[in-house]
Amino acid sequence: MPAQLTTYPIILFILAVMHLYPCAAADAINDRPAEVVTEHTYTIGSGDSQKTYESLCLFGARLKAVKSAAKVLSRRGLLENFGKRQKEVFCLAADEMAISVLEEKRLVGEKTYYVKIKARVQSKDFIRAENINRDLDEQEKRFSWQEEMEQYVAQSVDPGKELSRAYRYLRKKAWRVAIIYLNHLERKYPDWSEIYYAKAIGYYAENKMDAMIDALKSSCDLGNMEACMEIDRFPRQSKGITAFKE
Structure with a gap:
């Protein structure tokens, strides 16, 4: 009888452990980074410095990686x-993830710059980005009316942070301020x-x-495929762009 009392708890413990291992393995699989390879080409403007066109091109590749990895995660x-x-x-998440540059070059005979990257994106990258976004949102709430109208833009090249500010204004329906910025x-x-x-x-x-269509055409001409698709869709649906609807 004592032997039976000792055996049953051991068996139950072993069965419990056997059930735990698949869960642990599944969690390990889920927690692994999403690895994606993306590329981007940027049309170099006449006034672009090397730092500017390299930074904007790299951000384009990073943003594509974020969008792809978000689906996986x-x-x-x-x-x-x-x-x-x-x-x-x-x-903002585009600046948080770890990347390695696989290839980058200015295409010969063309005013374009090309970059190809491999990114390792984790859920914590988005958590950090959301925290940064919350802090920036709080800072912008304290802007004076004059600051909102003047919309000072820093000389430093920081595309992720700069573009995120525009989308915060748009989310809050501060249309006029967004356009000024x-x-x-x-x-x-x-x-x-x-x-x-x-x-x-x-x-x-x-x-x-009319202004919307002109802006979409400008974006499309500069290589934004989302803008090109919106232009094609707009005349048929007459519902406007889908990116920021209620």
Whole structure:
């Protein structure tokens, strides 16, 4: 009888451990980084410095990696739905992930720069980005009316942080402030397609359809495929761009 009392707990313990191992293995699989390879080509503007076009091109590749990795991590249940904060968080997450540059070059005879990267993206990259986004949002709430109208743009090249600010304004439906800010940003980066795509969202919200189409065309001409698809879709659906609807 004593032997039986001793044996049953041991058997139960072994069975419990056997059930735990698959769960632990599944968690280990889920927690591994999403590894993606992306590439981006940037059209170099006449006024772009080398630092500017290299930074904007690298950001383009990083942002593509973030979008691809987000799908993988979401399928694993490791990423929340950011809703209308998605664009601003993704812009900031692009700066948080670990990458290695596989190839980069200025194409001979062309005013274009090309970069190819391998990124290791983890859910914690998005958590850090969301925390940064929250802090920036709080800072911007303290801007004076004059600061909002003047929209000072720093000389340093920081595309993720700069673009995320535009999307925060758009999310908060501060359409006029968003357009003013993007106009300033356009003077700094006149050949960056992302600026015109963001402006198109603001123009759509203000019901300025001609301006919206012009902004989408500018973004498309500079290589933004999302903008090109929106232009093709707009005449048929007459519902405006899908990027920032209610």
